[in-house]
Amino acid sequence: MICSVKQSVTTTINGSDLFLRKRSPAASIRRSSLLLPALHKPERLTLSISKPLHVSSVENLSLRARRDSIKCEAYEAADRSKPVEPDGKAEAAKKVKIGVYFATWWALNVVFNIYNKKVLNAFPYPWLTSTLSLACGSLMMLVSWTTRIAEAPKTDFDFWKALFPVAVAHTIGHVAATVSMSKVAVSFTHIIKSGEPAFSVLVSRFLLGESFPVPVYLSLLPIIGGCALAAVTELNFNMIGFMGAMISNLAFVFRNIFSKKGMKGKSVSGMNYYACLSMLSLLILTPFAIAVEGPQMWAAGWQTAISQIGPQFVWWVAAQSVFYHLYNQVSYMSLDEISPLTFSIGNTMKRISVIVSSIIIFHTPVQPINALGAAIAVAGTFIYSQAKQ
Numbered sequence: 001m002i003c004s005v006k007q008s009v010t011t012t013i014n015g016s017d018l019f020l021r022k023r024s025p026a027a028s029i030r031r032s033s034l035l036l037p038a039l040h041k042p043e044r045l046t047l048s049i050s051k052p053l054h055v056s057s058v059e060n061l062s063l064r065a066r067r068d069s070i071k072c073e074a075y076e077a078a079d080r081s082k083p084v085e086p087d088g089k090a091e092a093a094k095k096v097k098i099g100v101y102f103a104t105w106w107a108l109n110v111v112f113n114i115y116n117k118k119v120l121n122a123f124p125y126p127w128l129t130s131t132l133s134l135a136c137g138s139l140m141m142l143v144s145w146t147t148r149i150a151e152a153p154k155t156d157f158d159f160w161k162a163l164f165p166v167a168v169a170h171t172i173g174h175v176a177a178t179v180s181m182s183k184v185a186v187s188f189t190h191i192i193k194s195g196e197p198a199f200s201v202l203v204s205r206f207l208l209g210e211s212f213p214v215p216v217y218l219s220l221l222p223i224i225g226g227c228a229l230a231a232v233t234e235l236n237f238n239m240i241g242f243m244g245a246m247i248s249n250l251a252f253v254f255r256n257i258f259s260k261k262g263m264k265g266k267s268v269s270g271m272n273y274y275a276c277l278s279m280l281s282l283l284i285l286t287p288f289a290i291a292v293e294g295p296q297m298w299a300a301g302w303q304t305a306i307s308q309i310g311p312q313f314v315w316w317v318a319a320q321s322v323f324y325h326l327y328n329q330v331s332y333m334s335l336d337e338i339s340p341l342t343f344s345i346g347n348t349m350k351r352i353s354v355i356v357s358s359i360i361i362f363h364t365p366v367q368p369i370n371a372l373g374a375a376i377a378v379a380g381t382f383i384y385s386q387a388k389q
């Protein structure tokens with residue numbers, strides 16, 4: 001039993017992502033120091049489809065396996081002589097630490113969603129706001145690398161080649177979600193986005209030929225049914241908004257599949273992988289943003305937004321861009337500290353936080369049947385998490 005805890009090889013839960021990774025404590029601390037107080041954690045290897053996106057070095061796997069095996073024997077010996085008591089203080093500290101990560105992650109995500117929607121209400125140009133989010137994250141990371149707050153990754157052509165399809169999918173998923181939020185309530189976009197596990201299972205089943213236990217398929221019924229109920233009862237339904245969220249779900253599933261295929265054996269930390277992803281996505285998105293919207297529309301829209309909102313509109317744009325990068329980065333940091341199952345539950349809880357807070361802040365009209373659909377969909381993702389485990 002202790003052996004399995006120590007080994008910390010875990011399998012997926014949420015339909016988001018598929019990745020295999022091992023991070024060094026040093027990398028973890030570097031990441032932590034960028035935004036949050038550093039929190040020590042043991043090294044661990046994680047296999048997950050719950051969120052991001054990379055494999056950072058698997059070269060010492062067999063050595064680790066031998067070491068873990070030695071640890072297991074030692075613990076088993078300890079088991080025979082004396083039961084190992086959980087350290088109450090350590091447990092409590094761990095819970096507090098996870099609580100801090102979750103609270104930070106959710107709060108950053110809620111703030112991003114609020115400012116993103118405020119900006120989109122006044123300035124309905126989602127292609128530009130998506131581009132600015134990626135530009136801001138890229139700039140923050142370039143500054144971090146040049147000032148040595150974070151260590152720059154060593155990459156080669158193969159790395160960028162493997163990253164390209166991931167970045168294409170990331171770009172599509174990001175811009176589609178933003179287009180969705182420009183057309184419908186934030187809560188509606190996130191209700192539909194809670195259906196991502198269904199996309200993951202269906203793509204894995206029909207395109208990759210993977211099969212799952214029956215309970216996993218059954219768990220899709222409340223997810224799909226709940227999303228459908230929420231969609232048909234949505235008062236401000238808009239087809240572009242609905243399709244944007246659906247395309248985002250599909251794109252993020254492919255992003256995860258490509259990242260799993262492309263990143264095996266590479267040794268770039270999660271933070272730097274996400275930074276490179278942002279930069280490549282920025283390069284991909286910029287010409288499309290110019291083609292779809294373009295400087296003339298942006299200039300006219302900007303003038304209108306400034307005249308309606310005032311100079312603080314600039315701060316709204318800055319806030320949505322900065323918080324987009326921060327919440328993504330903290331979600332990566334959270335993954336370093338918690339199991340994928342905990343992460344998946346946290347991600348679902350994050351959607352609840354966003355749905356509830358956006359309904360309150362934007363006074364979104366919600367019918368009881370609509371709320372029931374959302375509740376069923378979110379509950380379905382919890383059931384899916386359990387079934388996948």
Ligand code: 3PG
Pocket residue numbers: 173174175177178193
């Ligand atoms: C985006 O703009 O990329 C999406 O809003 C991401 O949403 P998620 O991180 O909650 O899936």
